[in-house]
Amino acid sequence: MNWLLVIVGGMVGAPLRYLTDRAVQTRHDTVFPWGTFAVNVVGCLILGLLTGAVAAGSHLQLFLGTGLCGALTTYSTFSYETLRLTETGAGFYAAANVLVSVTAGLGAAFAGVSFAQALWV
Numbered sequence: 129m130n131w132l133l134v135i136v137g138g139m140v141g142a143p144l145r146y147l148t149d150r151a152v153q154t155r156h157d158t159v160f161p162w163g164t165f166a167v168n169v170v171g172c173l174i175l176g177l178l179t180g181a182v183a184a185g186s187h188l189q190l191f192l193g194t195g196l197c198g199a200l201t202t203y204s205t206f207s208y209e210t211l212r213l214t215e216t217g218a219g220f221y222a223a224a225n226v227l228v229s230v231t232a233g234l235g236a237a238f239a240g241v242s243f244a245q246a247l248w249v
Contacts, residue, residue, distance in 0.1 A: 130190050137195015145200045160221050161209040164202060165229055171201030172233040176240020181248060 148170075149163030156162045178193050206229060213222035 130187075133187055133190040134195040134198075137191040137197075138199040139195075141196040141199030144196075145202065158221075159213060159216070159218050161206075161213075161225060164205050164209055165225070165232070168201050168203075168206060168229060169232045169236045171197045173236040173240045174200075176237035176242075177244045178240075179237075180241035180244030 145167045148167050151163075152166045153161070153163035175193055175197050178189060178197075206225070210222050210225050213219070213225060
């Protein structure tokens with residue numbers, strides 16, 4: 129039954145990632161991959177909240193953490209877009225993508241853990 133929770137979470141996360149990426153990216157006239165940045169930071173925040181939530185059961189972790197966030201976030205696209213920026217001569221944007229994405233992702237995860245722990249302590 130656990131595998132079904134992961135599948136259903138992935139079925140929600142994958143289209144959500146695509147639609148969010150397209151919606152965010154079309155609003156920005158830049159080569160910076162804002163859509164991928166947005167889904168990755170939101171996914172880190174959700175995982176942080178889930179990690180910090182003592183009351184979160186294993187079924188919720190499988191559905192949200194593994195399924196939804198696993199399909200929502202994307203390290204491969206982040207890597208590809210960074211490489212593409214470098215290859216097209218946008219080295220500044222590539223470096224900014226790495227620095228800002230990692231910093232914001234970790235910050236969102238820590239903030240999520242802290243917020244969830246504050247609610248349940």
